Amino acid sequence: MINEWWIDDGLGPEAQAAFASLEHCFQSTGDVVSASGISEVQRLQLDGKTYYLKLYFEAGARLNKYLGKSKVRREWENLLAFKRWGLSVAKIVVRGEQSTKWLQRRGVLITEGVDDSVDLAELARQSSPLLKQPDWLFCVIEQVAQAARVMHQHRFAHNDLKWRNILVSGTEDSPVVTLIDCPSGRYWSWPFWEYRRMKDLACLDTIAKHALTKDQRVRFMRRYWQLSDGEPLSKLQQRKLKRIASFFSGKK
Incomplete structure (x- = not known):
C-alpha cells in the first residue's frame, strides 16, 4: 500500500x-x-x-x-x-x-490559482488585441520559447504543450508566462527523442498558425534556437520549420 x-x-x-x-x-x-x-x-x-x-x-x-x-x-x-x-x-x-x-x-x-491570468488559447479564441501588440507578444514569445528550450535541454517532452496549458498574467508592459498541467510529460532518449521534441513544437504551432503571422512563428523558433538578430537559419532549421508546420497534417 x-x-x-x-x-x-x-x-x-x-x-x-x-x-x-x-x-x-x-x-x-x-x-x-x-x-x-x-x-x-x-x-x-x-x-x-x-x-x-x-x-x-x-x-x-x-x-x-x-x-x-x-x-x-x-x-x-x-x-x-x-x-x-x-x-x-x-x-x-x-x-x-x-x-x-x-x-x-x-x-x-x-x-x-494565478491571479488575473488567462490561457493563451482563450486569448486566441477571443481574438484578443494583446496578440496584436508587438511588445507584449514578443515578450510572451520569448518566455514560451525559453520554457520549451529549457525542458528540451533536459530531454524532457511535455507531450501536451498547447496554448491552453500556458497562462499569461502581469501587465501589458510586463506579461508573465506560467505553465500548468503536465501529467503526460516524461524524459526521452534516442531514437524517440527527436520525434517527441518536434511534437511539442508542433503542438504550440497548432493555434499559432491561425493566431500569429508567419514571421511571428519564425521569430518564436529563432528564440527557441537562440539565434541572434540577422543570423540566418541553417538548412536543417529550415527543414525543421517545415516539419513542424506539417506535423499534424492528415492526423486526427
Missing part, C-alpha cells in the same frame, strides 16, 4: 480544513472545470484565494494504471522539475496519493 500526503503549512484555515486529507478532497463540491474518465478538476474559493483541485480516480488509463508511476505523481514531479529549472509554474499546495492491495490508486494535486 502506498500512502503519501503533503500539504503546504502556509495555507489559510479554510484551505487547511478543506484539504486536510485525501478523503476530504474527494468529498469536495467545488465548481467542476473539466472532467475525464479518470480525473476531475474543481475550482474553489477559500481564504480569499482560488485553488484548482485535481482528483485522480485511477492511476492512469488502460495498463498504465498498473505499471510505473501514477499519473498524479508524474504530474506533480513534472511541475516540481520545472520549478527547479527556473520556470514559472502554478504553485503546488497539496499533493498525495493512496493505493490499496487491489492496485487501485487515487490521487490529489492542488495548485493555487
